[in-house]
Amino acid sequence: MVRWLLARLGRAAVAAWLIASLVFIGSRLVGGGPEQLALGDAADLSSPTGGALTLARQQAAQQAVRHRLGLDLPLFYFSRMAHPPVQWQWHGPANQYHRWAVGLLHGNLGYSYRDGQPVSTLLGRAVAYSLPLTGSAAVLAVGLALGLGLYLAPGPGGLRRLLLGLLAAWQVTPLFLLALGLLLLFANPDFLNVLPGSGQAPEEASSFELASYWLARSALPLLSLVLAVLPELTLPLVALLRHELSAGYATTARAKGLTAAQVLRRHALPNALLPLVTTLTDLLPSLVAGTVVVEVLFGLPGSGRLLAEAAAAHDYPVVVAAVLLSAAARLLGLVLADVLYFLADPRLRPPA
């Protein structure tokens, strides 16, 4: 089992590396972005200049930006000459990919093009915002899904039907609409003005006041995330529980005198949970990658927003590091799903 686990983790690490390498090379093949970001718009007249910016001067400035960011080095160990005759050229270790890979092996994710800060610092700061939010949302959503699943599984009923309908409606509602609806509902002076959508923590506040502020501040983002993921977890669980309840062993259990609730919790639930493991581990990348929509709408500086803004600004070092982190989380999620399967059902374990 340990050997299997190590092999899976090793394969996951290699896959994450390959994904990050592809993103690294692909992003740099686009070209133009970092130079434009640094030099601004040549057709912008809002800050008057001493004459027209000539093509030669612009190219010189672009070259200076590329040199400062290390983008003037060859991209990879070898390249093909752009002009005929077709020839391959070997660049040795003086290339962008080698520098990035060596840096990564030394724990250096590089520096942001936008502000020159270490990517690890930027990413760490953003994940510190996202992780508690998405983590709590995941825990809450799982708890609620279990509760709702157990309540809705036994069968038809007015309230149950209504709840199932609501969950189905939520499932097809885009997250931005859901979050915006909550914002307009609970943080709107024209309606219910009970929760803050943005705002600053009170200055010179006691720890209780700060905790209260953050509790209130995170209520709407948390609610948005929980409501967004709840149908995805609950509806399959209800279907699985109902399937299990109709199985022969459940009938036998009831015949032996167990109550419907006992059958549901002790017998049907453990069997129904197994397929849910995959859904749960699928949530893992979102924990570190954050959710852009919620972070933008509620003005939270999380990792989803960091990644989206870095991609828009062609800040490749941040993009590559965030992709690496998300890929690692995804692959770890898959390994975790396998481990949970093995624990839940020993028949699935790999041969020793």
Next chain:
Amino acid sequence: MRYFWLGGLLVLLASACSTTPVPQAFAPVRLRWARDPETLDPLALPNPSAVDANNLLHLSLLQIDYQRTTYAPALAQALPRAHWLGDSLALLDYELREAAAWDSGQPVLATDVDFTLKLMQCPGLPNENSRAQFGFIREVRIDPANPRRFSLLCRSQGQEILTTSGDFSVLPEASLDPERTLRSFSLAALQDWPAARPPAPAVAALVQRYQQANAARHPNNIPGCGAYCLDDWETNRQLRFRRKKDWWGDKIQPTPFVLQARPRELVYAILPDDAAAALALRRHELDVYPQVPARIFQQLQASPAARQDFVFYTTPSYDVLTVGFNTQRPTLRDKRTRQAISYLLDPAGLMTATQLGQGRRTVGLLRPDNPFYNDSLPLPIYAPARTTALLRQAGWQRGADGQWRQPGGAPLALTMRYRAAETNFATVALQLRAAAAQLGIAITLLPSENSVVTTSLETGDFDLYVRLVKGNPFGVNFMPILHTDAIGTGNLPRFGNADSDRLLAAISTEGNLARKRQLLRRFQVLMREEMPLLPLFFMPYRLAASRRLQHIVAAGIKPGYAAMALSWPASPAPAGQP
């Protein structure tokens, strides 16, 4: 009883976000930014938020006076006096204010100006934009008799250098280069330093020191002579600036507008979403909301509660929504074809659709209130009949299939590029496509990501484009966007010839107002005839602010208001009373 915990939680949450008390005279002014400044390095400033922040921390020789919409002396005692040398050089005389001082109490001197301009030329720093922008200043001649007096030798005779020559943050030499190593290099030597040659050791050491200061993230490491210092910066959440207690600007009485710094604290909240920002304003979590989108502005104005709490300003900006033509494309090489297509655009309808009728229509790139505006030209209109006539004049014939062809040529079909996710651009593009389709002209829309659009436009890979030409009220130099030297960079329509270049150069250097008026009227007629681009209308800037704020100066220049002029009344009025 079983739901008691839920009730308690709701009470706790509600108490945590109770309504904001009426602000006191020294309460912070809270403003909205749509994005984080990302870096506060005074040499970089990649976005409007960074520029706003920099104006709080640092000062230039000249600053924008939002009240009068002009440049006014800030560190400088007065606007520069110009001496024109030969036919291409200018000498601008400046003198620094006697009171101007760094936080250490040391005076701001001409050597600091010289140092800053040299720092802009040091390789390895994020100064490529400054280097290109201020490369026209070749030398700083310091008066040996007065360390505050100096002259800038400029390689240009354009009128705009009178203001642009003083529009850069002056940095302290004593803090960044205490050993004065840069003084051994002339500004011209640093500008002309070959890119392939490694920098001099002294320059490399200075660059390293500057990088270690990490001004991008810790701007207080480079003390500025502005009125504020950065108190707190939570990336993508908020920035808090605190006013310096003993700021040198307070000693100047009466204090000029550009040196007024009233708020004790300025807090910029980063709220990327407009709907969330509007709600934050309504909840009094914000005091100033600039650049409000049209629909949200309308909703706010329609709300009686919002009208009671906030004041609303609409000011025409200097940003003009424009459709450009690739004048080097075979199909669009004939100016009559370009004119024909321009009659398919409906500026009046588009202004109503995108800006609810606010904004200002124009005949050209100058705003109608500009003294050089050519009011003899008619406003552009939607007139498909003229399109048909002009296309026929240009040799296009409509075939049985409804398409337009020149003899032996392919059907008239065009592509249009614009930045995706920009609704105003998309509306223009869709209107033109619909109008063109009715005449049998196919227009393919190519919305793309910003850098893709820019690259395509600079390399001439387009027929038409939609974009905003961001202007200013300080000068009338159109060389960056229409001179042939700028083809491949700012001259996106790839327009121009020797005559138009001469006219543009003459406009930029002409000092006599009567002659300048003549030249600019000619320029506007030329633009209308040649039609390299069609300005549709000037966009409005909309501002919503707390009714209790005083000294709100709404302006048509970004950011659309003067943050340092704002203040709360000395004694708070009763709640709910305007």
